[in-house]
Amino acid sequence: MLRVNSRQLWGRLHIDPSLVGGVLMLCAIGLVVLFSAADQSTDIVLKQGARMGLGLGLMFAVAQVSPARLARWAPGLYLIGTGLLVVTALIGTGRGAHRWLEFGFLRFQPSEIMKLATPLTVAWFLRDKLLPPRLPVIGTVLLLVALPAALIAEQPDLGTAVLVAAAGLFVLFFAGISWRIIGLAVVVGVLSAPIAWYSLHGYQRQRILTMLDPAADPLGAGYHIIQASIAVGSGGWSGKGWLNGTQSHLEFLPEHATDFIFAVYCEEFGLLGVLVLLSAYLLVLVRGVKIALGAQDPFGRLMAASLTFTLFTYVFVNMGMVLGQLPVVGVPLPLISYGGTSLVTLLTSLGILMSIQTHRRFLADF
């Protein structure tokens, strides 16, 4: 009786307890590591905590909005986001790249909007199409994805561009696009790889080369990867203990509070700690998959699946980068890395997941 009641209560509040539990666990781990990675600065931890509070608030707020309404907002959001990307290209700021837009007190990256707007729009577009999608539909989707991705890649921010494109293409994948088309895309991709290679910026090419052979330039391009490997490897099975990581505290590890915070975590908490962290992520991911499978309409289904696997993509790309398996791209570790924008975007996307889960017409058991 109580069980049913509490479930109804959560449903009415549009809160998914498992998802929120996993998210809070990750946030807690994030703040603990950050305290160490940021050289025990309470200021930074409080600042990040405040952002988490804001993000969680936004997550609960978004969860109140029904998926149908979110779908209706999608095209508008997409147009605004794309428009802002064009503006950013013209008047944006940032070191060596135009990524930021400043409106007095507010300073943000329009590409973050597109991380959500792109899959939302694709899911909105596919919601009433016959699935699996046919070629004209696929063509339209590709255009919808390519436009923001190209604008972001031009900034240049190849990492975000790839992730935005991935979020949109995940929707297409879950919509059931034919394997033949996927196979064709892979073949075309492989064949055009040399062309892509030459269209990369010098530093982007360098990053890929560095990943393949970090020792070639240990104090230059390979420095990040080598120092991160030392941090991870020296952590061992159980780690050096919280606040005891020498690689980060003695500043050998660059970007140790942001993109490379996973190395700090590995150094201080070891493989055991990594297993705990991965479990927390899996809790959220498995919940996301369940929500996707339980969704009742194509929009919710596609959106939930895309958001879930996008989250995993972030985790994988960041960890793969720290472990030297992927090139160095500026992708933060979700909910752990220091930084506001991506945190807020991510929590918003989890709010969408909760909205999909809690706005089902029948709150039946499953």
Added chain:
Amino acid sequence: MSFGRRLREPSREAQLFARRIVIAALGMVVLIALLLSRLVYLQLVHHDHFTTLAQENRLKVLPIAPTRGLIYSSDGVLLADNRASFSLEVVPEKAGDLSAALAQLQAYVSVGPELLARLKSELRQRRRFDSIAVKDNLTAQEVAVFSANRHSFPGFGIAGRLARYYPLGAQTVSAVGYVGRISEEELKRIDISNYSGTMHIGKEGVERFYEAQLHGEVGYQQVEVNAQGRILRVVESQAPVPGRNLYLSIDTRLQDAALKTLNGLTGAIVAIEPATGSVLAFVSNPAFDPNDFVNGISAALYKTLRDAPERPMFNRALLGLYPPGSTIKPVMAAGALEYGLRERGTPTWCPGWLQLPGVTHKYRCWQKSGHGTVDLLRSIAESCDVYYYSLARDMGIDRMHNLLSEFGMGRTTGIDLPGELAGLVPSREWKRRARKLPWFPGETLINGIGQGFMLTTPLQLAQVAAILANRGRVLEPHLVREFENPQNGRRSAFTPVERPAVSITKPEAWVAVVEGMHEVVQGARGTARATALGATYQYAGKTGTAQLFTIAQDKRIKVQDITQRLRDHALFISFAPLERPELALGIIVENGESGSHTAAPIARTLFDVYFATRRPSDAPG
């Protein structure tokens, strides 16, 4: 709603979607496995390797140079000291506007343009938080003036270091030697880790020979550094072990007196205590001030020293090779008695020359008119050449070679100084090897009076005197008497090394030879008869005159100053008192013409200085 020709089939779409989810989930599992395998590889398989790398990142070892041992004379005079030397240093990151500060600094400590240029290049190479020397060897006044105004120069400071200093300078350089900056070749042979904090190394003399004892062992500080190399804390440290202090047998009064007797002359004096082999004086003149070499000598000064005709940097006492001349006659005489070739009273007729059968060449005595009938004692006292031509002919080169070798000629004495030369005592075998010629009988005669091929160092002459004084006991000469551990003051004595005694076993041989040598200075017709007048002790000696033809180094000099440079070298060996001798001397005065006139009086002066404060063992009552 749908514009497609097919109708929507929700259940089929849901099935399709579920299949895709499964595939994606499988992909996720594969990728997670990929991450985990990498984590296992880094954190478990290669954990030790990366732990080492992390430690190497974090910990740096900084050397702490040990304090070099001090060197004292036997009478307690400090011969090699470590003195504080002050340099002005700056930490650029703390100095603010460095060029303005340097301009302002000129009022207190003048920094010349070449120092500024050096500083500029160092600024580029060094890190901003490292201390860089602005000027070395500050004067006391500069230190005082800067210290008073220090507050206006943030980032600047005065650093003290220990630098070697030789209080007696040139007076003891022949024995003590000196230290200098470590050279490339030296880097190859030393234990680099032990020298990681050391700038100087012994280059010559005792400083070099006892480098291992003087240097000590390096200490270290293990410090934790950050990625920029800034020291955060000291993790562990080990104090250096200071080098041993050395107490030499050098007696500074005797050393000083010896140097003074050679004032204005070129030559060498070595004084040995026969009973122990202790070297009491070791002088080569002219000498140079070793303090000029400690921190790198200026090119101009070095050129002056190198090109001076007297060659002040040449350590004659150790490296100068001279024909021993008549100084070998006592040795030859001892051999004659031992081998039964002569009796003490056996007369030899000296008409002023000797001829070998079948050869027209006359081997002449220095006394052209001849000595008449000469016995063994007279042969020594008056240095009759004909006596020794005849003796050498009878003894033969092979026995001569053995005899002279036993007295230490032609071989190194074993003194504790680097680079000692052996000199030369010829033999048939040597001549075959070196000259590709057989031995000629006439050469035996010439070598019998210490001419010909024979070469000895002043040190070897002193050693011959000491062996004669010891009546055949051979002790290796040495400069170090005691080692002192500066940490606990404990001293350990140097044990003299004794070599097999010479094979002169007949006591009457020693009696006769010493009597003959006594006659040299005391006898009515002794070659140095005037020199012993008024001495409160009795002593023995033998003069020698070395004809100049062997020293190749002097060739150039001869051309410059023929009249003086062609004069013979004066030699003298001596010991005192006659019984239980305390001091044996080897003296060479280059171009001193004759041993009796230049070298013998020097021995008398030194004995007087030595016995002025000591009772000679033969003094009455």
